[in-house]
Every structure is written in C-alpha cells, then in structure tokens.
Amino acid sequence: MPVDFQPKIIGFLCNWCSYAGADMAGTSRITYPSNIRIIRVPCSGRIDPLFIAKCFTEGADGVFIAGCHPGDCHYIEGNYYARRRFALMGDLIEYLGIEKERYQVRWVSASEGKKFSQIISAFTDKLAALGPRIKG
C-alpha cells in the first residue's frame, strides 16, 4: 500500500443536524482531514442504502453517514427507519467482504461540530491504515 495513501471518503449528511454540525465545525474553525466529500440530503431517511453499495462499487474507500440523534429527527421518524436500513446494508457489505470499518453511521447534532471533526479524523485514520479498498 502506498505510503501517503489518501482514502477517498463519501459522506451523506442530513441537512438539519449533521450537515449543520459539519458547518458548526467550520464556523468554529476546527480542522480535520480533508479526505471526506460531503453530499447533502434532507434526512438520513432519504439515503437509499444502495447508495452505500454504489459508492463502494465506484471505488470509494469509505462511506460515512450521519443523521439527527434518535428522537431529534427534523422529520420525526426518518432516522429510526434509516437505522434499520443501515444495519442491514452493513451486514450485507461486510458479508461481501468489505471491512465493516469502511462504513460508519453516526448521530451528529447541529451543535456537535467538535464531535463531527473528531469522528471524521478517527474514521480517516482508520481508513488510511486499512489501505485502498480495491487492492493492487
């Protein structure tokens, strides 16, 4: 694996909590690794789990998903359904041989800019250590 391997991370963030949390990290000027590219969605419930599979098929090294904490969903119940879908998709991709470390779902609120940056830093480090998903 190349020494300075830069993992390619795709992030899906719900607009109301997590995307705002990421904005908060920005307004607070908290730095974190630049590898993640964020896709804005209205709710974690909008994220078709197949997007995750698609990201890996297209060559992403890691997929990150964040939504409102349970009970705080802007759309009341979105993240509860999402939680079930993501759990199943996690099982499936792991079964297909994609290390489960490459796929992370976290609850990040609008006020948790610091938490967001910490999660991303840790996730990026982990992926860097894992190396490219498609070897060779």
Add this chain to the structure above:
Amino acid sequence: MSRIGVFVCHCGRNIAGTVDISTVVEAAKKLPNVVYVEDNKYTCSEVGQDVIKKTIEENQLNRVVIGACSPRMHENTFRKAVASAGLNPYLLEIANIREHCSWVHSDDKEKATAKAIDLVKMAVAKVARHQELFPKQVGLTKRALVIGGGISGIQAALDIADAGHEVFLVEREPTIGGRMAQLDKTFPTLDCSACILTPKMVDVAQHPNITLLTYAQVLKVSGFKGNFEVEILQKTRLVDHDKCTGCGSCWQKCPQKVASEFDFGLGNRKTIYIPFPQAIPNKPVIDTSNCRYIKYQGWEKDSKGKKPPECRICEKVCPTDAVDWGQKDEIINEKFGAIVVATGFKTFDHTTYGEYGGGRYPDVITGLQLERLMSASGPTEGEVIRPSDGTHPKTVVFISCVGSRDDHIGRSYCSKVCCMYMAKHTIMLKEHDPDIQSYVFYIDNRTGGKGYEEFSRRAQEEAGALYLRGRISKIYRDGPKMMVCGDDALMGRPVQIAADLVVLATGMDPSDGVVELAQTLNISYDTNRFLIEAHPKLRPVETQTSGIFLAGVAVGPRDIPDCVAHGSAAAVKVVGLLSQDTLTTDPMTSIVDPAKCVGCFMCEDVCPFSAIYRETTRDGRPVAIINETLCTGCGLCVASCRPGAIDLHGYTNQQLLAEVVSLCR
C-alpha cells in the same frame, strides 16, 4: 443541453486565504457542460449578485453553480439572484467550499484546493440534473399559538394581538406572569416588578384577540407552517371559571395548607388557591393531590390512616356554585398558522453543591427566595428574616455563579443576570435595613448593559456592599452563624465570614419538559437544553422549522428588557407570516411515477406526515400519490420505494448518483 455557469467566491480571505481560487477556476472550466467560470470577492454582495444576473443573461446560462459558504447560509439569497435573471431559482447548486473546506482545512492549502475542486465538480454534475421547480400556493390559518405565559410570551401575544391576529396563550401554571411575577424589584431602575408586569397581564386577560389557557399544556403538534394542528390539554381546575367571580372566600376558608411553589416553600398556600394576589386569571384551581375532599373520595377501608373529613368547605362558601367536582381534563384541538415558544427557565438546583450545604442549611437561600422574602406580597410581607429562626440578618453573603460557569456540574455558560441581581439585592437589603452588611463573592462582575455598570457601582459605593473576588470552598454552621470560607483572590489569602444569611446567585436552567416539547414541535435544542435559533445572529427568533419561533430565556439566559425585545421580535415574524393571504410551498417534495409504482404502499406505511394516498390508474392499478402540501420533502418514501417509482425533487436519485459518480470517475 445544459449551459452551466460556475461562480467561485473568495469570501474575502475566508475562502481565498486557504483555497487557491485560480486553480479551482481553471479546473472548473474543464468540467462537462460548463460554459462560463468566474470568481468574485464577495458573491453574496450586491455587486456579486449583479454579476451572476448579468452573466446568466449574456451567456444564456441555464444552470448555475456557486462555490461559496454553506447553502444553509445563502441558498435563498442566490436563488433570488438567479430568479432575477429570469432563470428558475431551483436550477442552482451551491458547493460548500467554506464551512466544509477552507475553514476546516486551513492547515493544508493544497488538499483544501483539491477538495474545493471536487466539491465544485460534484455540484456541476448534480446541477446538470436539476429541473425547473414551481412552488404552489396554499391557504393559511391567520392565528398564532404562544406557549409560555412569562414576560416574553405575554409581550409576543400582546404584539400579535394588537396587529389584529387571534392569539392563544397557553400557560402550564394556574397563572401567567412567569418568573418576573416572583421578583420584587427589577434592575437597574428598581421599579417594582409587579407594578410594571401586572398591567400587561391584565391586558392579556382583556384583549379581544387573545384566548388565555392557563393550567394547560401542548400535547401534540402536526401539520406545517401556516397550518399547524395542535392538541392542547386543559387540566381540570375543579372550578368553573365562567361562574367563578374570584371573590376569594373559598381560599380564605379552605382549611388545608401546603407549601407554596410560588414562594419556594417559604410560605404556605391553600389547596384551592391562586398562586399570588395579582394572579391572572384571578380565579382559583383546586390542587387535587392535596385536597381533603379528593382524599376523602379516594379513601378506602383497607387504605391506611383514618378516614379524612369530607370538608367541601370551598363548595359550601362559594356564592356562585363554581366548585365543580365533576370537572374533567379536557382536550382542545385548534389550528394555528404560527407558533411562538417562550417556555422560559427555572433556577438551578443548588443541592448539587455539597460545599454550600447541599440544601441542608435553611439559611442558605437562592436569589429568587430572597426576592420572595423582600416582596410586600411575599410570605413575610416584605420583612427579610432568616428562614431558620425568623431573626433579622445583619451580615449577608452572596455567592455568584451557582450553577453557572462550572463544568463540574455541566453548566459552562454564564446566566447573564446574576451579577446584576446580586447588586440589586445588596442595594435593596440596605434599604430594608441600613445595618445590613453585604459581601459578594464573584468570579467576574459582568455588568454589560445600559446603566448596569453604574448600578453595580452604586451597590458598592452607596449600599456599601463588599465585593470579594473568589470562590467559596465551604459553608459550615457555627451556632446560629453560617461560617463562609472562601479565598480572596485579589488579596491572595483565605477569608472566613460569619454570616446570618447566605444567598446563592443560582443560574438559569431551561424549564422542565422543554426537551419533550422540542421533540413534539421538532425543533432542535443544544447540549444545555436551550432551544436553537435558525441563525445565532441573523435569525435569532426563528427555528429551522418554519412557522415556529422562539422568545425569551428558552433560547438562552437574558434579562427582562432583552426578553421583552425578543418577544416583540418573535411577534413581528409571526405577524409577517400571518399577514400573507397564501403561502408558497417548498416545491422540493416527493413525486410518484405511476408507471413504475407497483402499489405495495410501503411509502404510505413509512410517511410520518400521512402525505401519501392511494389512487387507481385507468388500467385499474392502485398507485401511490403524494399530497404536495403535506409532503415535507424528507425523502423517506423514496428510499423505501423498491421499484424506484418515487423520487424527491432537488435530491433525485439521478442527482445524488451523479455526485457519487462524478467524484469517483
């Protein structure tokens, strides 16, 4: 064929300081369908917006990408700009190269630039799939709900009502007035709290446009901006307020005394009561958990203790037969166009602080308790005495920041009003009894505000309060005295003061139940359980849920003048909303392709807003249809639709996949 224009914003040095704009511009030029790229110092400025407008016209752009700050910041600004050029405002996409890039990757300009390019690339790929979207017009209920009858809620309700709109004011307690009603005087003018508050309370009661619901609580909220459907619980008072004249003979005659919540247990009230003499409504409620007759009814042979007396004295003495033992809790359903949340605060529970006695010392009291002791309508009719032995204190020690600025008890914030009310208390104590010597232990003496610093000086110079900078390590009892041990940080030595009374400047905690309410309204709250504004500076009374507004301490600690201003500000927003005749709905809703729909109605099962209904096609297939006014655009149905028949305007599968693919290929 889409003709995309890309505008990269420097945001002064905010973006340009980290991201190499020219590199981004060059890269953008090479992207598919991009026909024009330009960078501006401040794209959001009038100049910047004019450039966008001009360029769209000159280059017949039909799609626009703006690389700038978070879309949560300026998406609407730029949509307007795009629209002003005659382009559909939804043919715009924003690449967040500030909050998600320059501000968080300032440590590596190269990588930040590379990321900025990617973000623009994704936006370009996505915008190519954008379609024109057209908002719809819906009617609205010209009527507001204000939750919380403290000074903020009262102000908001009055202003909305004066503007000619109907208002429901819902208060959990039996009276409105909130915390301000418990104060004796207010800083820095020292005018009597009741004298300035009660007239406003009366106005509320008498205002033709205001329906006052005290002893009531909001249970459920559904619907959306302009048309909320709210379920309100009117708790039973066991008193018919239409018959009751508030003559007071019942609460004079009621034999059952209980500690008064309003006086923080320093005095008693009856079980049929009004919390304080100027209460609005000036009509009593029966406290069912303590009423003798209720106990009498609930008493059973096997239950312990002897049978309580039947009592019913209130009923007997009532001249208008207003006591109604049969009265039940009542559910009220109403529609509102807008909601103001003004749930206020409670004082911090100081028993957490063992070193201050953990609530075991009767002569260690809170600021609000002192207010009650000093108030002419309080339990002691304004005589300041020690709760323990009723003697008059001569030496009073104030301790600041109890439940504020202390991470150990999970309160890192400043409660803002304590420094000022301590100053007020020292001055008032001096007026009550010139022999009283006050000591104030403070961390910082924060007196920002008109006339505040002067007021604080007055406390020290005229009322002779001694200010000592330092914390208290322990309070112990020495006979009747409270020995207060602390350090005088300025003199750099420990001090011990033998006090008669210790007053804790307890900070502000959000009211109980605010989290549950926030979840019912689905608005967000911070780690301290204060409600979150849509923008801390630019949208201080709005929430992320349109149609729901905030006022007062529920958002964060502030004093009375700020609360009044906040309440009025919220009212203006509400009035602005209610003065419209129709509302334009967000067109970013879900849409069904009936050809693909297989009629499994999984979408119907998951939709939290019941925005999906069934319809039968001409060929007799049952298919799902979206009610666009009910649909909030969460996209839950899209991800649950196996045949891919549902999609979400603005976040279609094409658009999101385009972002993924553009990034990876």
Add this chain to the structure above:
Amino acid sequence: MMDKNIVKQIRDKAKELLSNGTIKCVLGYETGTDGMNARPAFIYEPEDVDRLIFDNTCTHNLSTYLRDKRENPVAIVVKPCDARAINVLLGERQIEREKVFIIGIVCQEVVQVSWGELSHDAQMRCKICNQHTPVIYDFLIGGPVDESAPKAEPPANVTAMEGKSSGDKVDFWSGQFSKCVRCYACRAVCMGCYCTVCFVDMLDPEWVGIKIATPENQMWNTIRAFHLSGRCIGCGECARVCPVNIPLDLLNMKMEKEVGEHFEFVSGLSSEEPAPLASFLKDESLGIGE
C-alpha cells in the same frame, strides 16, 4: 416416491373447483419431460386434472405465477415455504386473498432436482426447515405432523461464510460474480421480484453499469439481495435456476438471518405484520449511530 392419497385429493379438489367455476385455473405440478422430475402445470379444464401430481421433486415455488392476474380467480398448490410467499405477496398488496384458492400440502422435504436424474438427498433448506404445515391455506392435504421440531438454526454455509476473512470473502464473491451473465433468471423466477422496471434496467439513474463485469454484477446482486431482505422465504429458486450456479440463496439466507436477529422477524409468517423496513422500535440501537 409419490403419495397416492395426496395426489388424489389434489386432483379431486382441482376438478371440483374447476367444474363449479370457482376458479379459472389450477397452478400445480405435473411430471416433467424427463419422466422423473416434476414441473409446473397450468390446468384449465376439469378433464386435465389427472396430469396433477405431487412428490418430493416438486421444488418450484408456484406463487411467482400469481402475479399474472389473467389467471384469476386461481387455485394454487403450495408447500409450507410457498405458503409464506403468498403471505408476503398479500402483505405487499400484490394479490387479493379472495381471488386465490390455496391448496396447502403438508411437506417434510423436497429433494435436489436436476434434469434427467432422480436424487434422494433432501435440499439443505429442508434439513433445517421446521415449518411442515402451510401457514395459510383454504384446503389442507396431509398431516397433521409434529411441529415441535427444533427451531431452525442459521444455515451452516452462511455461518461458514461469515467466518471467512474479508479477503477470502472478496475472492469468493468476485469468483462467483465474475461468472454472472446477467440473464436475470433469478429475478424472473423469484416471487418477490415483480417491479415493473427493475433498478438494474434503469439507465438514468444508472444504479448498475450496463457493462457485464464483476463490479457491476456484484452491484446488481447486492441490489437483488437487499431488495429481497425481509421478504425472501427461502424457496431457493434463484440458486436453482442460475445457469452458472452462483449460490444466490447464500446471500438471501444471510439477509433473512440478520432480519431475524435484528428485528425478530420471519418473512411470510403473517400478512398482517408490518414489513421490518417499514417499521421500527424507538429504543433499538442495532449497533448503528453510537
């Protein structure tokens, strides 16, 4: 080996229903062209009912044909597994209960079938099956049987696969998916695959690249597995019909195992119970989000 009594009952019932006009058609089994293994039969006339048979080669899940409403009202011969499929279709509002007459058959096991040879070893899924009486039927044939069978444990081959390292899993699956020719026989035979337009056939959004190569094939099979999770009743038809012998049921069985463990849900036991992905419990964590 054929149970004369069962066959007679099927034929009598079929004749009765067809003659009195209750139904237009009977979906059942008849002896196949190799003279030993059964194949699906569509019986329209009372006089044809004698073609109907039932034995342990009747592996096909006929419920897949119920999607064609032209046959309604229809009678169908179902094994316990196929009966669960009917519940799934009912739950997904794909068939109307009153238009389908269910002839349920108590079944111990079916054997592995391949054209021209008669096998005697039961299919793996039957070895761990503990449901021998159909959960839904209008007319029951056979039984009663001892249902106190041990609870079905996860299939051994799934647990084995789970045990492998990520690397080995990748090798295994890319090996399998490299064989896939995307003939979609698995989709055609599956009672759960009834979308008008399948994700894999959409060009825009392009969920799956049209190129027939391992990553694309894997994406297709991922979609298939995910779209069937919480709905697959394990009839194994997908694997049976795969011309290149990809063990597709290995994916479906895994998903059903997880659905069972996460949500305590078994597909097709009832048509009333809400689908696992269309319901939730507020306080479940599922190891997600923390």
Add this chain to the structure above:
Amino acid sequence: MAELVYSYYPGCALHSSSKEYDISTRLVCEALGIELRELEGWICCGASSAHTTSDLLGLALPAQTLKIAEESDLPLVVPCAMCFSRLKFTIAGLKDNATRNDINKALDEELGQEIEVESLLKVLDGKTISIPVTKPLTGLKVACYYGCLLVRPLEVTSLDDIENPTMMDGLVQNLGAESIDWDFKTECCGAGLPIARPDMVLDLSYQILSQAKSLGADCVAVACPMCHSNLDMQQKKMKSEDGQRLNLPILYFTQLIGLALGLSAKELALRKHFINPLPMLRDKGLA
C-alpha cells in the same frame, strides 16, 4: 468456615502507631464471621512521601501489593484511609494504558485491571453484613469523621458523598448510638504535616473537634490512623481562647462496633488512646 473471606492489607500504621485499629479490626471481623487473610509480603503504600516525590513511585509501591492481592484471588480489604486512597489511585491509573505500561515496567509484572479493593468501612457498614448488636451504644453521641482521603476524589474512591458522607453515620446508628449532623466530616485535619507545620495542624484539627464538641458529641469516630494521631495525640496541645481543653475521645469505628458486640474495653485496646475514653464510656454505662 467464615461466610466472607478477604485478603487483608493492614498497612504500616496498623502494625505500629495504630495497633488498636488493627486489633479491633481483627476482633470485630472474627466476631462477624469475616475471615481476613493478611497478604504475604505486602509492602508500604508509600503515603504520603512517595506520591509527593514521584508519581510513578506513588503508584508502583501500591501496585506491588495489588499484584500479590491479584494472585490471592480474593477481594482486598483495607482499613487505613490513606492506603485505601493510594491503592484506589493505582487502580485508576491502571485503567490508562500509558500509565499501566509504566507501572508494569517498573514492577516487571503484568497487572490486570479488575482487582477489587474495598474500604473496611464499606465492608462493615452493615449493608454487606448484619451486625448482631448485644450492647447497644444507647445515649452515645458520635461525630463521624471521614477525613479527606476516604471519600475523595469521588471518581477514584466512588464510596460516598464527598461533602456529606453518611456510611459511618448509618453504621453507628445501627449500633444504637446517635450520630450528630455536623459540617466537618470531610475537612482535612492536617494529615502529614504535624512535624512541618504543627501550627496549621493544630488549627485545622481544633476547628474540627470544637464543632463536634459544640454540637454535643461524646466522641469522634474515625477510619484513618493519620486523622487519629492528629486528633488524639495532638489534642492536648489544643486550647480554646479561654484555655479550655476539649478532652474529646477519638475512637476507631471498629472499636465502637466492638463495644456494641460486647467486646471488652481491654480487648479493644481502648486505653491506647491519648485521650482516655473510658471515663466517658463508664458514665454512659458502656464500659
């Protein structure tokens, strides 16, 4: 066969200056069917010189004893508040990887993290075991003094409230005595400074004792040899402004339990104290 078996770590003080604590502890435990097995080869916990000189040393010394305790495979009971504090600090240290490595290196051993250390007070507070009181301490007013080390810091000892602990109070009430509600339960007595700053120790200790006295306490119950020596041995040097002596007996809580179990003053070595408790106990008919 005893119902409860513990490893026992007396610590240096109980083998020298505070023998009576050791004696009463062993007697009481025996009477209550608690078997104490003194650890083979325990060493000094180092308090308070070790941890004030070197953090690692302050952790490594207790760790040595912990290692033996771990091998004993029994929960370890500690009477001395200081030893208890040091052992607990070491266990807290072991939870942190870096610190654990340092300690393991220093000892050239591998310490686990799940070593159970209990304060004697917790073991005897009447909740773990019931105390068959034969001679209730009726009419005895006790000021329960916990000192600063037993309960602080909460996250390390997790024993009781740090400002107003009540374990010992509950215990003496069980014994039939009355525990006074006072404010110096966890104030520092000056601990290790009687040599360096006797003046300070006398002030601090006097404050503590005078409030106990003023609230009518007949004696002070302690769970720490250091506190005991300060409050007992130094007491004769303390005088109120008007020259009054306090003459307030300082007893180990184990001695109170002993009395209530009907053990004799002699057995419990009550005479070893500088302030003789016997006259007071005789007035009360408790000795």
